[in-house]
Amino acid sequence: xxxxxxxxxxxxxxxxxxxxxxxxxxxxxxxxxxxxxxxxxxxxxxxxxxxxxxxxxxxxxxxxxxxxxxxxxxxxxxxxxxxxxxxxxxxxxxxxxxxxxxxxxxxxxxxxxxxxxxxxxxxxxxxxxxxxxxxxxxxxxxxxxxxxxxxxxxxxxxxxxxxxxxxxxxxxxxxxxxxxxxx
Amino acid sequence: xxxxxxxxxxxxxxxxxxxxxxxxxxxxxxxxxxxxxxxxxxxxxxxxxxxxxxxxxxxxxxxxxxxxxxxxxxxxxxxxxxxxxxxxxxxxxxxxxxxxxxxxxxxxxxxxxx
Numbered sequence: 172x173x174x175x176x177x178x179x180x181x182x183x184x185x186x187x188x189x190x191x192x193x194x195x196x197x198x199x200x201x202x203x204x205x206x207x208x209x210x211x212x213x214x215x216x217x218x219x220x221x222x223x224x225x226x227x228x229x230x231x232x233x234x235x236x237x238x239x240x241x242x243x244x245x246x247x248x249x250x251x252x253x254x255x256x257x258x259x260x261x262x263x264x265x266x267x268x269x270x271x272x273x274x275x276x277x278x279x280x281x282x283x284x285x286x287x288x289x290x291x292x293x294x295x296x297x298x299x300x301x302x303x304x305x306x307x308x309x310x311x312x313x314x315x316x317x318x319x320x321x322x323x324x325x326x327x328x329x330x331x332x333x334x335x336x337x338x339x340x341x342x343x344x345x346x347x348x349x350x351x352x353x354x
Numbered sequence: 355x356x357x358x359x360x361x362x363x364x365x366x367x368x369x370x371x372x373x374x375x376x377x378x379x380x381x382x383x384x385x386x387x388x389x390x391x392x393x394x395x396x397x398x399x400x401x402x403x404x405x406x407x408x409x410x411x412x413x414x415x416x417x418x419x420x421x422x423x424x425x426x427x428x429x430x431x432x433x434x435x436x437x438x439x440x441x442x443x444x445x446x447x448x449x450x451x452x453x454x455x456x457x458x459x460x461x462x463x464x465x466x467x468x
Contacts, residue, residue, distance in 0.1 A: 174447035175429070176406050178454035182429075183410065183422040185452045208449065221387060221450060223442065240413070247409035254401045268446075295417045302419060 172245070172255060172263055180240040184209035184233075184302050209233045209301045210309070229309075231326035231333060235272035236301045242267065271333035271349050272326070278342060283315040384428070384452035390440045392430040393458055403429050430455045 185208045207213075211233035213225065227233070245263050253260045267273055284293040300308035313320040319340070326336040330349075337346035395403065403426055411421040430453060432440070437457050441448050448455045 172402050172406070174456040174459075175402055175454070176410075178447045178449045178456055179403075179406050179410060179424065179429070181449035182424055182452055182454045183414075185449065243413050244406060244409045247412045248405055251405060251408050251412065254398060254405055298413075298417050299419065302414075 172248075173241075173266065173268075176241040176244045176248075177237060177268060180237045180244065181208060184237065184240075184304070207304050209237060209304070210306070226327050228324050229326070230328045231269070231272045231336065232276070232323040233301075234269040234328045235276040236297060238267055238269045238273055239276065240298060240301065269328065269333075271330060271337070271345075272328070274345055274349075275326075275333060275336055275340065275342065278345065279312065279316070279319065279340065283312055386430070386453050387451055388430075388440045388448075388453075388455065390430055390432050390455060391436050392432055395426070395429075395431055399431050399458075400426070428453045431458050432456070433458055 208227075210229040211227040212229065213227045242264070248255075249260055249264070253263075255263060280293055280297065281290065284290040297308055299305070309320045309323065312323075322336055322339045326332050334346050334350060337343070337349075407422070407424055414421055432455055434457055437443075437455065441455055446457060
């Protein structure tokens with residue numbers, strides 16, 4: 172259930188257009204829009220999506236939002252009648268993947284939108300941006316915390332990537348906590 | 355304006371003058387690019403997919419978005435051996451081109467990290 176809800180969130184955020192066109196000479200193929208899944212996008216070609224070597228832009232940020240969406244889905248499973256028993260459902264709701272990335276997301280949005288009402292709306296807007304592939308949200312974060320967009324652009328999905336991003340964001344306390352606990 | 359959301363078919367967004375020159379393979383169903391030998395979903399996996407999609411659509415409604423349509427054929431349940439062979443041993447699950455791939459779990463709850 173845990174993996175399924177995470178991948179399902181990825182699937183519904185996949186709004187990429189596999190558009191192939193040609194340049195003005197009618198020869199070289201060009202990609203008019205990058206392959207995109209949620210906030211992640213592959214900057215060079217569609218085949219990069221399957222490459223183990225190439226990391227998409229916003230990879231770690233995308234995983235954080237995906238896991239947050241999946242978490243909300245898991246919680247709603249209980250409401251509609253989860254196929255899991257009570258204890259298993261508790262476990263499902265209290266476990267996470269990409270946890271360091273998720274902590275970055277929560278702290279960052281908390282910082283950028285400190286008022287409670289504003290923050291709730293900011294999260295909703297985040298989910299809508301993720302599902303529609305809208306990057307304006309990242310610009311909004313960058314307005315409130317200059318430089319954030321660039322840090323998130325380069326943050327990969329690995330543990331070390333999250334640690335590096337935490338340091339760049341000034342979240343040393345968070346990084347120290349995770350580093351002490353180990354991967 | 356072309357639609358921006360799509361699921362089982364691609365919607366082409368391109369300058370009008372280029373549309374007639376687009377490759378036909380740019381259109382049509384989403385490709386299953388890993389070519390996995392998937393397992394037939396058991397009763398629990400079918401229910402998990404149905405309930406997860408229903409829960410997701412509850413969430414989408416709460417944030418003001420229309421429900422998502424994801425056919426069960428786009429969720430692939432794969433044995434560990436096949437997953438490692440076709441997709442790679444590093445991940446627990448994967449998504450590509452609008453398809454999702456998850457390993458068959460021995461226990462119902464595959465939760466791992468906290």
